[in-house]
Amino acid sequence: MPERDIPTIRVADTADRTAIAAMLARAFAEDPATSFIFPDPEQRAKRLPRMFALLFDEDAHGMRLMTESGEAATLWRGPGRNRTSWLDLLLHALPLVGLFGTALGRALAVSNAIDAHFPAGDYWYLHIAGCDPASQGKGLGGATIRSGLERVAGSGLPTYLETPSEKYIGFYRGLGFEVIGEWTVPKGGPRFWSMMRPVP
Template identity: 65%
Template sequence: MIRDAGPGDRSAVAAMLARAFADDPAMSYIFPDPRDRAKRLPRLFALLFDEDAPGMRLVTGEARAATLWQRPGTPAVGTLTLLRRAVPLVAALGTALPRALRVADALDAHAPSGRYWYLHIAGVDPAHQGRGLGGASIREGLARAANDGLPAYLETATERNVGLYQSLGFVVTSEWSVPKGGPKFWSMLRAA
């Protein structure tokens, strides 16, 4: 049911994640206009899908749910890589770039030190939510990550998701807000 996502899944996963995050507090902060958000999120999630390729990208058979994981010790992005990504990223974000950078800086500031698997993105198509697909995808990632004997980390800006993550063994380590009126986040860690 859960499999590795490949390049051929990029468009379907990006479109599904755009629908899943259409009302997400962080995405609503970055893209306040709902029409602009709907237009830009598929492009943004396609770029994030590519970014997480060295880690673990898991998807249900028909891309109804997906999780994108960054592997432990993912190095900082080098200057050349950053420059190659800059044009598509600016095109995806447009005038939302300052708000997106504010969120990214806050996420970086609250990330734990040490090595861990990072659950970067987890989403389920709204038409298929409540069927256990998201939990199944996360559990598959956790099972694979367990081979490394390292903790797993995530953050969420959606309070109703905190209970799901707690049921999967994550514990809230902090609550914080993005500066300048940004959304509230919960940082969560699951022990090795």
């Protein structure tokens, strides 16, 4: 992308919560994991904005980045903060039950499988990365991820992510990540690929 076309990436704050959650809901509308959690497309469209709003809140202790107009965003967790604590779960217990309803078991199956496959050691965790379908193909998602990678480069730590979409493996490889594992969520859940980007 020519230098003049490089988008401005900024830190997202609480005022961006609703717009980012709605954008991520559109970005993940056909994602294998969200489709497993919410098999019904109408329920998925209704519940995903609430789910991503909660995830936006959970990642307040990490790093939340977005393009200036919110076409793409990334949510990061810092070293040692990849797992959701029991305190966080208790604080969100009622919202979680209200959000997931009968899908709670499938949501916990995905969450528990992700937790079980985190690698050992310290690293930055690229928790969520999404781009509005209407803005895909313009390099905005990649620019937002690269901005995060540049910001954590001074930590001297690698970066980790997992994806349930095989089609994105090449995209992440282009950003320096390599597959370090492959696994499946139990009880008919999706397959995931774990990927790590070593210290530059």
